[in-house]
Amino acid sequence: MAVGLTGLPELYPVAGISLGTAAAGIRYRGRDDLVLMEMAPGGTAAAVFTRNAFCAAPVSVAREHLELFSPRFLLINAGNANAGTGKQGLADARQSCKSLAEAGGCRPAEVLPFSTGVIGEPLPLARLQAGIPAVLADRAGDAAAWERAARAIMTTDTVPKGASRRFEQAGRTVTVTGIAKGSGMIHPDMATMLAYVATDAAVERDLLADCLKRAVERSFNRISVDGDTSTNDACVLLASGAAGLPAIDNEGDPALALFQEALDGVCLELAQAIIRDGEGATKFITVRVEDGATPEECAAVAFTIAHSPLVKTACFASDPNWGRILAAVGRAGLEALDIARVTIHLDDVSIVMNGGRHPDYREEMGAAVMKLPEFTIRVNLGRGNHTTEVWTTDLSYDYVKINAEYRS
Amino acid sequence: MAVGLTGLPELYPVAGISLGTAAAGIRYRGRDDLVLMEMAPGGTAAAVFTRNAFCAAPVSVAREHLELFSPRFLLINAGNANAGTGKQGLADARQSCKSLAEAGGCRPAEVLPFSTGVIGEPLPLARLQAGIPAVLADRAGDAAAWERAARAIMTTDTVPKGASRRFEQAGRTVTVTGIAKGSGMIHPDMATMLAYVATDAAVERDLLADCLKRAVERSFNRISVDGDTSTNDACVLLASGAAGLPAIDNEGDPALALFQEALDGVCLELAQAIIRDGEGATKFITVRVEDGATPEECAAVAFTIAHSPLVKTACFASDPNWGRILAAVGRAGLEALDIARVTIHLDDVSIVMNGGRHPDYREEMGAAVMKLPEFTIRVNLGRGNHTTEVWTTDLSYDYVKINAEYRS
Structure with a gap:
């Protein structure tokens, strides 16, 4: 019963980004619930995380890893939040990164883990690990892969959520595409909101973080109370640079405004989609x-x-x-x-x-x-x-x- | 379906206080909806009002009148909040005081008006005025009068709410009795909470205000968000002094602690009763x-x-x-x-x-x-x-x- 939201809009693929999904049986049966998002080497990343003091284990680990490297992989599971799980939860989140790193050929700290679902239940790590070969094998960069990922991260969502924008920079097309999940809201801060946005623009890391902060302020934080968030909320922005354009690396770059506008558009559409799919929403x-x-x-x-x-x-x-x-x-x-x-x-x-x-x-x-x-x-x-x-x-x-x- | 609340407890009459009710047809049919509360001359009063910027007309007038005199009468109607009614609302609230003052033999500023009910509808002043002779004629000081008043101020309440305490001061019995209405709450600040508490103790005016502030902080403000309140919220405390005891006039008076304890008890019981009768409450x-x-x-x-x-x-x-x-x-x-x-x-x-x-x-x-x-x-x-x-x-x-x- 999402208001004015019938399904996914056209999602443009993003050069340098591929996605894979699998049914790992974390909680749900008969649907994909594990998602891999891969960025080709050389990209940059930024993220905004929950400010909840009881942040989930994967949030702690993702925050830590993002400080060290640009991520190679994002690993997202639906059905279990791995929150309120104490030390074991942290160990499980780390182990999931390690397992993916081994199978995918990167360092554990190049993996960012994300979880959404029920709080306080132990993460079924073995099942998650068993799903890793399948998500790796499933990797693809086309629109269909984005759509499958949008569906696989859903929990109480009734529709998948995605948005895409394109703009021209130096005669080439640059793409910004994102997917999101979240619907548990009177207050959005009480249910997990996850958003993953990627672009093939090349954007310097600190500048990318500023762009994301601005976009979130105008979108996800406009559906939230005081910027408060659940234990698991996260919004990640990957910039692969695979469009083959020079890096946007200063606030005066004319391409920056175009990128910000596209990013703002994607974030706003995703944020509004979350509200349109608000639990029980009729308006x-x-x-x-x-x-x-x-x-x-x-x-x-x-x-x-x-x-x-x-x-x-x-x-x-x-x-x-x-x-x-x-x-x-x-x-x-x-x-x-x-x-x-x-x-x-x-x-x-x-x-x-x-x-x-x-x-x-x-x-x-x-x-x-x-x-x-x-x-x-x-x-x-x-x-x-x-x-x-x-x-x-x-x-x-x-x-x-x-x-x-x-x-x- | 009030939780653990079956009806009124025993309400002890308060010397120097009488109450009258009438069916004025403000909004409801077949029930009393107008209440008069009278204090014998010589008493003191204190009140705590809503902090809402859009405070209702009667709140503005009551606040103003209380600055001038100890009230002789409180006039309370249920069914119409006289809030969001602009200048006409203020004129209506003033006129209701004037009409009661003429019929009851006091100055208009010795009347405090209170309204609860729907916001934004004009106060049916003529009907309210027509009810004044009836509430005056109905005046009585017994427990039954308190009970009728507790019922007549109800709006969405499912049960009337009252509480009484007694203590001994210098070998005499002092009584504190109160009634309240309010149930519109997830947040109590969004529905009108009215509470009227009276005692036959004699308490100096500023000290009475301090006592009320303390009692409210421990009761009604513990069921509220940040002390915020609706457009009409009010809690009034009348001290008739009719028990015939010397006035409590300094913080060191040993009777003060006894009075505060009784007042706290009444306010807490009323505040909890409002929560127990919370709209749709099952717990x-x-x-x-x-x-x-x-x-x-x-x-x-x-x-x-x-x-x-x-x-x-x-x-x-x-x-x-x-x-x-x-x-x-x-x-x-x-x-x-x-x-x-x-x-x-x-x-x-x-x-x-x-x-x-x-x-x-x-x-x-x-x-x-x-x-x-x-x-x-x-x-x-x-x-x-x-x-x-x-x-x-x-x-x-x-x-x-x-x-x-x-x-x-």
Whole structure:
């Protein structure tokens, strides 16, 4: 029941990147659940990881390995998070890297491990190891390999998620393609979000990290609370350089803006896809906060609205109970907010002005907007020139059902 | 379906306080929805109000009036919040005070108005005014009057809420009795919480305000996020002095501790009753965070757990998905948290130690605790000597149902 999301868009292959999948039986039966992503030697990489103090074992190991080398392989399993697993979990994550390194011909620290699924269960390492020959043998660089990988990393997702962009640099085509998983969200910070983006551009390592940070700030962090994340969240960006172009290595490089735009586009589409596939979601809601004094206060108001269970249930019911939106604005903690200047719109329907209901507003106007599968809650704070958008879903019976029954 | 709450406990009358109720037809039919609370002249009062920037009109007026005089009357209506109603709402709140003052023989500023119910609808002032003679005529000081008032202030509450304590001061009995309403909560800050507590002790005004602040901090603010509140929240404490005892007028007065203890008891029982009657609640959950470095970090961890929809749905399903608790601890924002020192218990069942599952823990042990209607999630941070408890509910289908359908 993903909102406005029927399946994968066309995914353009990325030179220098190949992917393999296999059914390792980590948890699921009859589907692929192990993914290998390989980058040809000479590329660079960047990643953003969860800030959760209880980060999963593979996150600790991936963070450590990424400091040492550009990765040769990413190894991703679905069905088990290897989180809350203590020392054994760390040992298992390291061993999985070692096993792949032996079979794949690289150093263990050139492997980044990732896991998603149930927390607190021991990783079935033997099964994972047994799947390694199969994912190596399955490696391919075509669109179909990307699509299989997008499916194999799913847990509670109902649809696979991917996005692609292309741009021209010095007469050649450069590609940015990504896949992601994640749907466990009222708050995205409470379910694992994994995203893997690759490009055949050549980008200097530190610059690549800056690009990823910017893209994440505008996408995955706009569907999150305070940048908080689950125990396993990770977003990885690989730049193979295989398009054969000179490396982008300074902020003044004109190719940088094109790359950033493509990367932003991919990350935003993936982030929104995660929301569209939000657990139990029946609506895709944009919360736009305009004319704030700072970007931070816009985000504070937007997230207060986006995370209000009362606003979310009203959205589910298509009930324009705008008092709940107004109450959320009021408790977002803004200093000296002049409520007389605040306006609230549902799409283009003006609901609140001068601290109360707009004189022309009638209930059916708001209800008509909220019956749409996609709409915008627009708040104007009237005290600055900053604007922030965040994306969220409604809160439905199915959210409760999915989260009460997951794992059982 | 309030958890462990079958009805009102015995409510002891308070000398100097009388109450009247009437069916004014504000919104509901066939039930009382207007309440008058009268304090005999000579008493003192204190109140804590919502910090929401969009505070309701009656809150603005009550705050203003309380600065001027000790109140003679509180006038409370259920069914309409008179919030988000702009200038007209303010005029209506003022007019309601004026009308009662004329009929009751006092100054308008000796009346404090309170409203709870739907936001954004104009207050049906004429109906409220028409009910004033009836609430005046109905005034009585007995337990039955308290009980009627407890019922008349209900909105989505399924049971009336009240609490009473007595203590001895200089050989006389002093009483503290309170009533409250509120149940709209995953987060209590999103639904109106109203509490009215009265005592026949004589307490100097500033000291009374301090007592109330302390009591609220230990009760209503322990079921809330960051002390945030809805547009209408209020907790009022009246001290009639009618027990005929000398006024408690300094922090060193031995009677003060007795009074504070009784007040704390009443407020805690009312606050917990609100949680027990949480919308759709099937469980009453205590979240206890021990051995933190500061009370603030204990509260941060406790509220992160208490507000996690994933923890709440797991509680609803009696599924000891402790990874969700651990993830909540990890993202509460504590600096330099050593996860190896954190332990988690469900009642007395040890679940997490050394960053992972306790070796003796088995799933059925956790499930047995979570099937109980009341249990404690206990987290020990192992880095200090502060402890905080907060109280919360699970997240059930009925929560969604109630909030999707309220107002429709």
